């Protein structure tokens with residue numbers, strides 16, 4: 001012990017020194033290792049690039065300067081292409097919005113995820129379906145690799161106000177700012193139908209909702225500021241997450257119609273409003289790239305720009321151009337699906353490179369995952385291919401085939417330079433496809449405009465493409481389409497003099513004696529048949545195929561005509577009337593009554609058997625600004641005709657209303673309504689100008705509208721609404737006040 005204790009210090013010294021050195025060395029090594037690990041970790045992180053996908057809506061192959069447009073100025077996208085790689089044969093995997101976006105985010109043909117449909121080509125604003133939860137989105141896959149993810153802009157893969165599982169936050173995005181679907185999907189009743197609504201769109205024709213995450217923050221969204229606000233949001237996201245790996249999916253609302261540009265861009269391009277909108281998008285791209293440069297992220301970020309489908313040609317001047325390609329949005333001709341594709345990653349992608357091989361939005365899924373150090377899922381068919389070598393080393397694209405679907409039907413296939421069409425159909429305006437046997441064959445290198453069918457010259461190519469199609473089809477398992485089912489909405493029908501409103505969510509159809517009668521002034525104490533009623537005939541003009549728009553025309557015995565345009569929406573029916581007196585004498589028509597029968601809605605049989613007033617406790621008007629159930633206090637019982645009750649507003653003479661008991665009470669607004677039997681729904685109606693509110697004995701309620709007599713040649717417009725909505729009185733009053741601002745003003 002002692003020896004060792006003597007020796008030990010001596011001996012021990014050496015080892016101590018050694019161990020100290022070793023310790024220092026090993027510490028240094030550890031430090032080195034740590035540093036190496038840290039550096040490689042850091043290097044690895046640096047090699048895991050940020051990813052930004054900028055996706056335009058309905059931008060055509062020919063709409064950018066760098067794709068040959070002669071007058072639209074796109075200096076930022078042109079520079080992006082000049083600093084990066086421009087694809088000449090880049091494809092969306094869908095011909096319209098929803099399938100295209102599903103393909104981009106899943107790396108799969110949309111037929112695999114159920115995000116395509118033969119008839120309903122995209123999700124509508126009442127669709128209950130959405131991107132299925134079992135699909136793996138690029139956002140989810142990158143999130144699993146440590147990325148922070150954001151969606152700015154248009155989603156169109158689910159309507160979460162109908163079905164919350166369709167929200168982007170349920171599909172891998174950490175944050176969201178934008179519109180749930182296309183900007184034309186919430187037309188107001190003021191909007192003209194079809195392409196007219198897009199010719200010179202007015203903001204008040206659209207009622208689109210803007211969301212931040214799950215919160216509705218603006219409705220109607222001010223579309224003129226949308227591109228700018230999206231851009232600011234994208235810039236903020238980049239700045240706030242510059243120290244993390246991030247994925248930004250920036251899906252613009254435009255140039256999908258209706259087109260809106262900001263003040264700074266409106267009227268500034270040589271290509272009209274469409275050009276203004278595209279030039280603002282170009283500005284936006286410039287802002288995003290400049291933010292990346294300023295934050296020194298440009299060498300750490302792959303930015304890819306593309307469009308979801310070709311130009312919407314039926315929008316005429318408001319639609320874009322596919323350049324030399326045939327047809328546009330909605331078709332499987334090249335113009336429908338071949339779109340601009342520009343990749344940018346300074347220091348990694350060779351500036352000014354042009355890739356002429358085939359590539360697709362589906363490949364972005366596989367490529368971004370590869371760049372993030374991940375792999376595509378193995379438990380399902382992934383159609384996307386990895387373009388990393390193509391982007392970073394200029395290798396030929398690994399993609400040799402592309403399959404062109406319209407809805408769930410395979411119309412065409414491409415292999416290298418050859419494209420075979422089994423079926424062709426214009427994007428819009430051609431009801432049925434043309435089947436081709438033998439199929440049409442085009443050489444896309446010699447004939448990118450698909451003009452010259454060469455199938456008879458190349459039977460072996462046709463046979464080879466048929467084999468490719470068969471092989472591809474064998475990989476496709478039919479799934480239920482998500483685009484079919486819709487949440488309930490209202491439709492209209494006409495039977496004799498009855499207007500019938502139907503909806504799956506209504507306790508039964510609502511029947512309206514429309515119109516029961518036009519009436520003379522001074523009727524309060526008059527005989528109904530001999531004095532009050534002015535006879536009229538009613539002519540059915542038209543009913544739209546979807547049962548949404550009904551047109552009628554009344555002609556009164558004194559020559560007055562009243563044209564009715566009645567439009568059903570999801571939870572309201574809108575009435576627009578134009579009354580005209582073409583005669584040389586003043587008309588006596590002072591008011592008219594649409595008699596709304598609510599038996600079934602309130603839980604009673606249609607027949608009026610039973611107590612004629614048993615339904616009153618379900619009915620309401622507003623007194624002193626508050627909802628008052630019937631019978632209201634001071635229920636009048638004396639009149640020429642009993643029972644029933646009429647309420648006369650201040651602006652109408654009390655001698656000029658329905659000859660039923662006239663309540664001494666003055667209603668505080670023009671609304672009259674009733675609760676459904678289960679008290680879960682409200683029916684309510686209002687008109688402007690309005691004459692009176694009326695409760696009748698046929699379990700009916702009226703808000704009668706006022707004509708006030710028409711001078712010779714005079715024309716008057718009258719508006720009405722029926723609301724059929726959840727039993728939220730505050731929401732009802734708020735909608736009513738917005739629809740009828742005149743009713744709040746003193747007259």
Ligand SMILES: [Ca+2]
Pocket residue numbers: 057058096097256308309
């Ligand atoms: Ca689109």
